[in-house]
Amino acid sequence: MKVKSSNNYRSVISVLIIALIFLLLISLVLGRYPLSLLEIGRLFLSRITDVEQTWTDSSEAIFFNVRLPRIGLAALVGAALSVSGACYQGMFRNPLVSSDIIGASSGAAFGAALGILLGVGGGLISISAFIFSALAVALVYMISRILRQNQVLGLVLSGIMIGSIFNAGTSFLKLIADPNDQLPQITFWLMGSLNGKTLDELYYGAILILIGLLPLMGLRWKMNLLTMDEKEAQSMGVAVGPLRLIVIVCATLLTATSIAVSGMIGWISLVIPHFSRLLVGSDFRRLLPTSMLMGACFLLIVDNISRLAYTAEIPLGILTSLVGAPFYLYLLLSRRTRMNI
Amino acid sequence: MSLEIENLHFSYGERKVLDGISFVLEEGSFVCLLGANGSGKSTLFSCILQFLPKYEGSIKLNGRELAELNTRERAEQIAYIPQSHIPAFNFSCLEVVLMATQSNGSIFYVPDEKAEETAHEALSRVGLAGFEDRGYARISGGERQLVLIARALAQGSKFLIMDEPTSSLDYGNQMRILSMVRDLADEGYTIFLSTHHPDQALLFSDAVILLHDGKIMSQGRADEVLTSENLSLIYGLEVELVPFMGGKMFTCIPAQVLKET
Numbered sequence: 001m002k003v004k005s006s007n008n009y010r011s012v013i014s015v016l017i018i019a020l021i022f023l024l025l026i027s028l029v030l031g032r033y034p035l036s037l038l039e040i041g042r043l044f045l046s047r048i049t050d051v052e053q054t055w056t057d058s059s060e061a062i063f064f065n066v067r068l069p070r071i072g073l074a075a076l077v078g079a080a081l082s083v084s085g086a087c088y089q090g091m092f093r094n095p096l097v098s099s100d101i102i103g104a105s106s107g108a109a110f111g112a113a114l115g116i117l118l119g120v121g122g123g124l125i126s127i128s129a130f131i132f133s134a135l136a137v138a139l140v141y142m143i144s145r146i147l148r149q150n151q152v153l154g155l156v157l158s159g160i161m162i163g164s165i166f167n168a169g170t171s172f173l174k175l176i177a178d179p180n181d182q183l184p185q186i187t188f189w190l191m192g193s194l195n196g197k198t199l200d201e202l203y204y205g206a207i208l209i210l211i212g213l214l215p216l217m218g219l220r221w222k223m224n225l226l227t228m229d230e231k232e233a234q235s236m237g238v239a240v241g242p243l244r245l246i247v248i249v250c251a252t253l254l255t256a257t258s259i260a261v262s263g264m265i266g267w268i269s270l271v272i273p274h275f276s277r278l279l280v281g282s283d284f285r286r287l288l289p290t291s292m293l294m295g296a297c298f299l300l301i302v303d304n305i306s307r308l309a310y311t312a313e314i315p316l317g318i319l320t321s322l323v324g325a326p327f328y329l330y331l332l333l334s335r336r337t338r339m340n341i
Numbered sequence: 342m343s344l345e346i347e348n349l350h351f352s353y354g355e356r357k358v359l360d361g362i363s364f365v366l367e368e369g370s371f372v373c374l375l376g377a378n379g380s381g382k383s384t385l386f387s388c389i390l391q392f393l394p395k396y397e398g399s400i401k402l403n404g405r406e407l408a409e410l411n412t413r414e415r416a417e418q419i420a421y422i423p424q425s426h427i428p429a430f431n432f433s434c435l436e437v438v439l440m441a442t443q444s445n446g447s448i449f450y451v452p453d454e455k456a457e458e459t460a461h462e463a464l465s466r467v468g469l470a471g472f473e474d475r476g477y478a479r480i481s482g483g484e485r486q487l488v489l490i491a492r493a494l495a496q497g498s499k500f501l502i503m504d505e506p507t508s509s510l511d512y513g514n515q516m517r518i519l520s521m522v523r524d525l526a527d528e529g530y531t532i533f534l535s536t537h538h539p540d541q542a543l544l545f546s547d548a549v550i551l552l553h554d555g556k557i558m559s560q561g562r563a564d565e566v567l568t569s570e571n572l573s574l575i576y577g578l579e580v581e582l583v584p585f586m587g588g589k590m591f592t593c594i595p596a597q598v599l600k601e602t
C-alpha cells in the first residue's frame with residue numbers, strides 16, 4: 001500500500017490555503033452586525049494609510065474591537081492546538097496522544113484559573129498556564145519513562161492521574177473563587193470561548209504562538225527521527241534529548257497560550273493531526289503545515305457556529321467535543337487497522 | 342575502518358555485564374557475535390554505539406576514541422541496524438531511508454535532492470527499487486529489514502552494527518539478508534552482527550566472537566571457535582558439529598537429536 005505522496009500534499013495545501021482565506025473573509029463579514037468585504041478592506045487600509053472614512057464609527061469599533069481579535073485568535077488557536085497535538089503524538093511515539101491526554105490542558109487550565117483568581121493580566125495568565133502545563137507534561141513524561149515496558153499504558157495512566165490532580169486543583173480554585181465575579185469567569189472560560197477578546201490579546205497571542213510555531217516548523221524534518229526508537233535516532237546523528245526537549249517546550253507553549261487565550265477547547269489536538277495524516281501521510285514536513293492550516297480552518301468554522309447558530313453563544317469546548325469524542329472512539333475501535341495511518 | 346576495544350567493563354549497578362572485553366575488528370571483515378541470552382551482546386553494542394556511555398575501557402574506531410566524538414560525527418562512522426520493527430507512524434520506505442541522511446549537521450536540516458538520490462540508490466542496492474512510496478509498516482518483515490539496511494547505507498558510514506537482524510525472519514529472508522551482508526563486507530564494509538544461529542556464522546562470517554557471562558570465551562575463525570565444547574558450554578546444551586561436503590563445511594545439531602536418529 002502506498003503512503004500519501006508529495007503530489008497529494010501540494011493539492012491539499014493549496015485547497016487549505018484557499019479555504020483558510022475564504023473562511024477568514026467570510027468570518028469577518030458574518031455576524032449580528034454584518035460588514036461588507038469592501039468595508040473590511042477599507043478598514044484595514046485605514047490603519048496603514050489615509051483612507052476617506054465611508055464607514056460608521058460603530059462598524060470600526062466592531063471590526064477592530066470585536067471581530068478581528070476573535071477571528072484572528074480562532075485561526076491562531078486552531079493552528080496552535082493542532083500543531084501541538086501532532087508534535088506530542090510524534091514525541092511520545094503514539095498517535096493517540098494529545099494535549100488533553102497527557103495533562104498539558106489540565107495543567108494549563110489550572111495555571112490560567114490561578115491567574116484569574118489572583119487577578120493578574122492576560123500576559124501573566126499565559127505564563128502561569130505555561131508553567132503548570134509544562135509541569136504536567138514533565139510529570140507525565142517522567143512517569144511514562146519509568147513504566148517503559150508499556151509506554152502506552154504508562155502514558156494514559158499517568159496522564160489521567162496528573163490530569164485529575166490538576167482538575168482537582170482547578171475545582172478547588174473554583175470553590176474559593178468569588179462567586180459573583182471570578183467563579184463565572186473561570187467557569188465560562190473553562191468551557192472555551194473567544195468571546196470578548198481584544199486586539200492586545202490577539203497581539204500577544206500571535207507573538208507567543210509564533211515563538212512556539214517557528215522552531216517547530218524549522219525542526220519538522222528532524223521530528224520524523226524522534227518518532228523512531230531513541231537509540232535508532234541517536235545512531236543516525238540526532239541529539240535526541242535536547243531536540244525532544246525543544247519540541248515539547250514549544251508544543252507546550254502553543255497549548256498553554258491557546259488555553260490561556262481561549263479556555264479549554266478539547267479534541268482539536270487529537271483529531272486534526274489524524275485527519276491531516278490521512279491526507280498527506282506521516283512525514284512531519286507535510287504533516288505540520290497541513291495540521292496548522294486545517295486546525296485554523298476547523299476552529300474558524302466551529303467558532304462561526306458558536307457565535308452565529310444560536311442567539312446565545314455556544315461554548316467552543318462543547319462543539320469540539322461533539323466532533324472529537326466520537327472520532328476518538330472510532331480511532332480506538334479501529335485501532336488495529338488504523339493505528340499506522 | 343578498524344575497531345579496537347580494550348579492557349571494556351560495564352555494570353548495571355552491582356551486576357557486571359561486560360568484564361574485560363578486548364578485541365580488534367579488521368576493516369572489511371564480517372564478524373559474528375554469539376552468546377546465550379544475557380551474555381552481554383546487546384550491552385556490548387550499546388557501549389560501542391555510546392547508548393551506554395558510562396563504561397570503563399577504550400573503544401577506538403580508526404584510532405579515535407568513540408566517546409570523544411559527538412553524536413553526528415559518530416553517525417558518520419557507525420550505522421546501527423536494529424531488528425525490523427513497526428514504528429508508531431507509517432512513513433514511506435523512502436522517508437525511512439532519508440532519515441539517515443543528516444550530512445550537513447544543521448539542526449534545521451531538510452533532505453535535499455542529493456539526499457533523495459542517495460536514498461533511491463540505497464533502496465536499489467538492497468533490491469527495493471520501486472518501494473519508495475510503499476508504507477514501511479505495511480511491507481513484510483524481510484523487506485523492512487532490507488529498508489533498514491538501505492538506511493544504514495544511505496547514512497554513508499562503512500561500519501555497520503547489526504543487532505540480530507534475522508531473528509524475526511523466515512529462513513529464506515534470513516539467507517537473503519545474510520548474503521547481502523556478506524556482499525557488503527566484500528565491498529569493504531565492516532560488519533559486526535549478533536546472531537543466535539551458529540550455522541549463520543559458519544556459513545557467512547570471517548570471524549566469530551563468543552561471549553559467555555560478559556567475557557570473551559573465544560574469538561577467531563568460525564570453524565575454530567564454534568567447537569562442540571564451546572557451543573555446549575555457552576548454550577548449556579550438548580551440541581555436535583557435523584561435517585559435510587567432505588569436511589569443508591559444518592552444521593550444528595543438538596547431540597540429543599543425533600543420538601535419537
